[in-house]
Amino acid sequence: MSEETSDQPTAQELNTGDTIEVSPEERIRQLEELLSAKEQEAKDNWDKLLRERADLENYRKRASREKEELLNYGIKSLVEEVLPVVDNLERALEHATEEGFPALIEGVKMTHSLLVSALKKFGVCAVEGSCGTLFDPAFHQAMSQVETADQPSNTIVQEFQRGYLLKERLIRPSMVSVAKNP
DSSP, X not given: OOOOOOSSOSEEEOTTSOEEEOOHHHHHHHHHHHHHHHHHHHHHHHHHHHHHHHHHHHHHHHHHHHHHHHHHHTTHHHHHHHHHHHHHHHHHHHHOOXXXXXXXXXXXXXXXXXXXXXXXXXXXXEOSOOTTSBOXXXXXXXXXXXXXXXXXXXXXXXXXXXXXXXXXXEEEOEEEEEEEOO
16 A cells, blocks of 8 residues: 555644654544544534524514504503593583684684594504493502492493593593492
8 A cells, every 4th residue: 555645644742742653543533533523513503504594593583573563652642642632622522612713612622623533543543431330450540449239330420531542552541430339
């Protein structure tokens, strides 16, 4: 057999600079160990790549959800500021009399309806269910209990302030009085 010349050394360098001859079997074993180490490194790098891809995909989904939340509910603070105006217009209409200022009352009614329709365009709507419906703590806030035999227990007797939803998310609960059997 002829000895092949290659770029790979056939001897192992020691710290002292001396060289030791390595048998072909030992060299094959060393190369197999090196190959095994490189295979493990490649496997670890593949796992890292897969994890990074998953993290990136999760980040994209989370960013998309947050963007959608912002678009859908970004006007929440504005709506919360406008709702007291709607409440005051409704109170003014409840206490107004037609005798004194019919034009003023008509103007307040028109302003109220314009404001309510503008809020509806942005997904704001009143909480359904007032007097006579069952109390739902997810949509109502009980301000008082009234003992009465006329209504079943846990039925709304009076609504003090209307509640509102923004695209099916509660912005403000309805403030109500609830019936209690004596």
